[in-house]
Amino acid sequence: MKGKGVTPLWVLGLMSGTSLDGVDGAMVLTDGVKVLEFGAVAYRPYTAQERATIRAAFGVWPGDAGVAAAAQVVEDAHIEICRQFPNAQLVGFHGQTLAHDPAGRGTHQAGNGARLAQALGLPVVWDFRTADVTAGGQGAPLVPFFHHALARRMGADQPLAILNLGGVGNLTWIDPRQPDPAHPAALLAFDTGPANAPLNDLMLVRLGQAQDEGGAMALSGVPDQTVIATFLGHPYFQRFPPKSLDRNAFDLLPAVQHLSLPDALATLTHCAAAAAAQGAQHFPAPVTQLLVAGGGRHNKALMQALSQHFAQVAAIDTQGLNGDMLEAQAFAYLAARVLAGLPTSSPQTTGVPRATIGGQITRP
DSSP states (O other), rough: OOOOOOOOEEEEEEEOOTOOEEEEEEEEEOSSSSEEEEEEEEEEEEEEEEEEEEHHTTTTTTHHHHHHHHHHHHHHHHHHHTTTTTTEEEEEEEEEEEEEEEETTTEEOOOHHHHHHHHHHHHHOOOOOOHHHHTOOOOOOOOOHHHHHHHHHOOOOOOOEEEESSSSSEEEETTTTTOTTSSSTTTTEEEEEEEHHHHHHHHHHHOOOSSOGHHHHHSSSOOOOHHHHHHHHSGGGGSSSSSOOOTTOOGGGGTTTTTTTHHHHHHHHHHHHHHHHHHHHSSOOOOOEEEHHHHHHHHHHHHHHHHTOOOSSSEEGGGOOTTTTTTHHHHHHHHHHHHHHHOSBBBTOOOOSSSSSOOEEEEO
């Protein structure tokens, strides 16, 4: 499914993740094929009350109690951040994921793009995941097509991988020599396993703190190899991708409860790195470098653990990219693809039977 892009547009991409920190906004000049330029970025944190309203609606579906209140919070916050980007010509609005069950009820992102379109007087592309899930895909991850465009922008001429370390880790294997991201040989993407989620959960349970800042405590610990070996015996690692995980698919805290906090953190850190290394066994060809995105790239212990498994490991920021705004930028790029009538997912990224265009366009 090759195709031509649109006339290059300044697109505003918006992202609000399951961590509920707030809304990221990022401008990208793109035709839906190439990433031509990066523009301004902004961040709008959620208040404690807004966070509580959204959290109360986690796990619920359209029409259920709490959804309307959560959607209003999400829409209001997004409209507010959009006002900081007067030059935007198109908006890519991901919304807030409240429930995701691709094998069952589908996927549910709160936030109506039509309300944004009316408030902003701009066309809005939104509801990116439903078409993929309806067609039989996982609806995630959607960022790999953007990763492919970044690799080509970087001028890469050999296969490379991007590892995003959020609550869960996910890997994108990229062959930038393929010009079309929907080509079967261009991409392979999947969730690797737990990443920051068990580390943060452990800190919360034991110390009441949100995280082990920079991985400092984990660096002082000794990993328990028996726990890591048991973890790697999980059948998930043998399944061929594409494949995806819920944040709580692995319950790792009981496995480290007998360890001191530094040793437990070190063990969970090495579990996350080993999971990524297991994922690399599925790559169609070896990679020359592993670029790390997401919050986990700030964790020195995790980056050190990864370097024991991969030859070239670096934060994606070393390529002149903004590792904190990558997902918002991705939805700007995907919005332009939808406008151009180009696919946003493929069998190699979400397991959808054929390359699929996600998202709907609402004009004011």
